Amino acid sequence: MTEKRDYKDTVFLPKTDFPMKAGLPQKEPGIQARWHSEDLYNQMRESRAGREKFILHDGPPYANGDMHIGHALNHILKDMVCRTQNLAGKDAPYVPGWDCHGLPIEWKIEEQYRKKKLDKNAVDPKEFRAECRAYAQHWVDTQREQLKRLGIMGDWDNPYLTMDFAAEGTIVSELLKFAESGNLYRGSKPVMWSPVEETALAEAEVEYEDLTDSPQIDVAFEIIESPIKELIGAHAVIWTTTPWTIPVNQALAYGPDVEYVLLNACFMPEEQARDDEDSGYRFYLVARALKQQFLDRKLEEIRRLQNDTGATSCYDIDQEIGIKGSELAGTKARHPMHKLGGFYATPRPFLPGDFVTTDSGTGLVHMSPDHGEDDFALCKAHGIEPVFAVMNDGRYRDDWLWLGGNDDRRRSVINKPFNSPEGPICSDLREVGALLSASADYAHSYPHSWRSKAKVIYRCTPQWFVPMDKDLPWLEPKSAEDKSWEGEGGAIDPSEETICAAPTLRERAMEEIARVRFVPEKGRNRIGSMVEGRPDWVLSRQRAWGVPITLFVNRESGDYLRDEAVNARIVAAVHKEGVDAWEEARAQEFLGADYNADDFEMVTDILDVWFDSGCTHSFVLESGKWPDLQWPANLYLEGSDQHRGWFQSSLLESCATRGRAPYDQILTHGFTMDAKGKKMSKSLGNTIDPLKVMEQYGADIIRLWALSVDFTEDHRIGDEILKGVGDQYRKLRNTFRYLLGALDGFVGDMCDAGEVPELELYVLALLADLDGKLRKAVDDYDFNAYTRLLVDFCNEDLSAFFFDIRKDTLYCDGPDSTTRNAYRTVLDLLFHALVRYAAPVLVYTTEEVWSTRYPDGGSVHLLEWPAVPGVTADGERWEKLRDLRERVNEAIEPLRREKVIRSSLEAEVRVPANAVPEGFSDADLAELFITASVTCSDSDSVTVTKTNHHKCGRCWRLLPEVSEDGELCGRCDDAVSQMDAAE
Incomplete structure (x- = not known):
């Protein structure tokens, strides 16, 4: 018996040294070193010189x-x-x-x-x-x-x-x-201040943390002057979450349109008789809308003072007098610590403030111009200036009447015990009968320094400002030469x-x-x-x-010096020596002969x-x-x-x-969250270290991830996400590996334009469409779309469709096959386009791809946008065909799972005639669907049966012309004969 010939050596299988396994962590450093040695960046600058x-x-x-x-x-x-x-x-x-x-x-x-x-x-x-x-x-x-x-x-x-x-x-x-x-200008305004870092902070240096244990206190200010006689002797009630600001209070603010009520109220144990002569009635002034909140806080304070003995308390209101906010003009109260004299002896005026609301508190706001923006503006408008009682480290200065000096209570105002209901401020207020309620259960968002994580305060200090609402000068050159x-x-x-x-x-x-x-x-x-x-x-x-x-301020006038010659000397010195040039010992040098350094303060x-x-x-x-x-x-x-x-x-x-x-x-991007959408934090242990990701996966994987997410919103990263990106990468890499292998030995255009099959023309039209969409994505900075378009084209249009259909042509057509040469010509166009499109995304991989095909071809990153043929196709017709192809594959799959057939080449398929686009023959459909045969029927469904034809020993297609398994079909017989003759 004659042994049948093995035709494996006659099949044109792809050949390439480009490995399927990427090994990016090992390869990338070497590629980067080559870029450095070849000075790739400056090569790029030279190649683009003179361009837009x-x-x-x-x-x-x-x-x-x-x-x-x-x-x-x-x-x-x-x-x-x-x-x-x-x-x-x-x-x-x-x-x-x-x-x-x-x-x-x-x-x-x-x-x-x-x-x-x-x-x-x-x-x-x-x-x-x-x-x-x-x-x-x-x-x-x-x-x-x-x-x-x-x-x-x-x-x-x-x-x-x-x-x-x-x-x-x-x-x-x-x-x-x-x-x-x-x-x-230099002015005094409250700014965000960190007592821990002893400096003003910009808004961008502040983060907000939710607190649930902040203090909240109600404090009584006794009214001593008012055009409303009923108010004299009453107690205006203020509410604050910053007890430490009470020592620098200078006024009280009311809302002109707020409805207030003067309560004659008594708080007592529930069993106490209402007609007790020593019933303790006092007058309290609060906003009507916040009356109940105040009363509830006061009852809670009494309960705490009773030390949870089980006794209950209640209140009795003997009288209520309604007062409109605007009627409070001219009213004055005295500070609870007025007996200290000095700063505290001055009556505190009631001032109208549009910022006063009835959202919380009492509707009366204590004003400390040193420690609040609204406070500062309102007080300044009425001639009340800051007193700068709190020092850089957050402590009251030595000479301050209350809490200053060497008292052991002297500590930073952000210190929790100091600012608590049990701290010295609340203790002193309680002792003089001014603390109506105090608790440490207020929940709110509070600013912290994002570096030290310590609380910050508003603090009024002399600072330098740029005005936002001052008319600016015309910005013309100072001279024709300058x-x-x-x-x-x-x-x-x-x-x-x-x-x-x-x-x-x-x-x-x-x-x-x-x-x-x-x-x-x-x-x-x-x-x-x-x-x-x-x-x-x-x-x-x-x-x-x-x-x-770098300013000099006149000690007498307070104005800073404006002199171009002085400024020029300062700028020249800093250019030469850096910031160390600005030192007091050189003041006269900068000022020159026209000024005396003793007359100026050098800003530090x-x-x-x-x-x-x-x-x-x-x-x-x-x-x-x-x-x-x-x-x-x-x-x-x-x-x-x-x-x-x-x-x-x-x-x-x-x-x-x-x-x-x-x-x-x-162009703005969002923030990277963990895989569950939570903010990354070292304390939570959910951070992703890009250095470790590069060690495990390679830089191109991080790049593919970054350019695949919708970066304009907050986005996610995690191990599973990176594994998915790795799968995408492998598909792209395999696309390039296939192209390199299929183009082995290809040296140029081997196909006449008029001989290009319709399938190739359709793929070129898809490439032209992709090209336009990628250009738009670049213009829109839509890199998520750019990457998705590229990945989908490689996976769906090429690997799962074009490459799949044409692998038989590539492997088995003869050396002079017009279809095979046309296919490889289009593959060459695809290669040159795709390697350029992918180069900004996969910078290392595309360099490896390019140098595999063109070892002496320089860097892929010096190439420019590809010129693709302006081919068009009937996209609707081809989409209809691809939908039908998908239906055929779905019909074949159950038979493959049940091992009735091993591949689609064994399938004879009947398809609905009305589902077939015009112009495709049964033979065309069999080639496009990769089946033994396709016939059209009047049925609305796709049916599949196993063919009885024999398999060609070279291309493995099952065809009626093959009389027994292992024999050659006509195409393969011609191809083998050509190769044998050539040898």
Whole structure:
């Protein structure tokens, strides 16, 4: 018997060295090292020189700690923006930067001192700042390597740092623009203050924590003067959750439209006779709407004082007199501690306040201008000034009558025992009969410093402010030669109506918010509402590590010096020596011969770090140090918290000095939650470390995750989510592996355009449609859609459809097959398009793919957007066919599960004739459905039977022309004959 021939060697199976197993954690560092050695970033800049610019200005992360998942997401998005813009043929440089000044770093250095039992204030300030600088540089270097490992392409050798001397000099120069134009003033206003860190805080440095054990007290202020005679001798009742502010009370506020009631009430044990002569009736003034709440709190206080003996209490109201709030004008009360004399002896006036409501409390609000914004504004309007009784560390100053001096009760006002119902304030009020109720069960949200986690307070201190509602000057050059006020965005034209219509900083900022593009759109309302209602910008901080407020204040007039020559000397010194140049010993040097240093106070406050970062557009985009950059930026991209942070400080700084925003677009992303949608927290143990993810999965997996989620909203990450991303990655990798294998030996276009089969034309039309959608996704910054479109095209249109159908053609058609050559020509087009589309997402994998096919072809990341054929197809017709194909596969599957047939090639299929699109023959359908045969019928259902035909020994198709298993069909016989003849 003659042994049958094995035709395995005659089949054109794909060949490639590209492995199915990715091994990304091992391969990626080597690819990154190659990029560095070949200077890929500067190669990109050279290849895009002269092209249209696209400038994404990097918002500086803080140089404090390892990269976390939020950093990873943020920088992957920025990298995606720049890479897609470069891919589109633009010149999109990326200069990374870091915020290096400020409290977090200073706090870390102080912590090191505290561990050594050292006092920071005893250390030379220059030495302290040097330690802060070294600490920041350490974390800059650490984060830089971690971010590079993510595949972020940028000018990593030349990042910008806010602590560079040139940057510090520019920040000073920008500050002095405010000063020279009069847009700076020193005033006293309550600001968020951290007694632990002893500094003012920006709103962005404050977080709110829900408390359930805050104190709440009712305090009686005896009325001593009033146009309403019934009020004299009565007790106005105030309610507060900050007992520590009572020692600096200066007034009481009422609502002019609130209805008040004067109660003659008595509180007593329930068994006590109502006609007891010593019944203890007193008059209390409260809002009518809050009367019952007050009475209930007073009864609860009596119950506590009875020490839960089981006795019950009640009240009796002998008389009620209604009083309209506006009638309280001219009323005065005395402070409960009036017997101390001095500050406490002055009567406290009743003042009308529109902020007084009847939501809670008593409808009367005690006013402490030192410790509340409403308090400050109302008291100032009536000539009552702050007294600055509370010091930097939150304690009352030594000379304060109540709780000052060396009394052992003297402690920080945020100290819980001090501020509790049992603390010294409440004890003293109780002793003089003014404490009507006190408890520690009030639930509310309270501000804390996000660094020290300690409570913060409102505290009135002298600070430096930028006014939001003062008319700004025209921002014209100071002379024809001096363009320093213009920026590279061009001079501000005073004739422009948009500028004329917005004379104040707030109005200019609001106009720019209306102009700028926001993605997503809701960001416009978010930042708009913040700017619209924000108070004046507090610039000063009382710390050591930061850019100084380089001003000289005249000791006699209180005005700060405005002299261009003095300012120029200061700026030059800081440019050369950094912030250490600003020291008292050099005051006369800066002031020059025209002034006497003894006549001036040298300001020692430093600038809010948000002012630092708000100036980055100036010293990065305009400085010329990075010639590839230009002002203004096309895009700022950060998390949604930056609407109150960097987006806003940059907007205000630039509007005040340049008349417009330093950006044209803002792209905002949400926050990364754990797999259950909870905020990540080390204490909860639910954080995801991107460094560990890269060690396990590789950077491309993190990138694919970041670009697959809807990053404009809060989104999730977790082990199961990453496993799902890994599955997506494997499908994409296998698509490239198939393309590389199928294109083995392909050297160019081997197919005449007129010979391209309809299936190939349809796939080219799908590619053209994909191309248009991806371009739109880039324009919309819709990277979730970009990645999803790419993955779905590879999985559904290629792997599950096109590749599946044409694998028989690829493997078994003869060497001169028109269909096979057309297929490979289209695969080549697909390869060049897909490797470019995927390059911004899978930066390491696509480099591996490209170098596998083109070892000497340079980097895939230097390529530009592919030119795809503008092919169209009858999409509706093909969708109908694909729906029918899906029905056929569903009908075959049960027979496969039951092992009636082993593959679809054994199936003879009957399909409804009305379901077949026009123009497809039975033979076409059998090829497209990968079955033995297809026939059309009048039935509405798809039926499948097992064929009786024999199997070709080479292509394994079961055909009527094959007389027995193992023989060749006509196509395979011709192909083998050609190959045999060629050999």
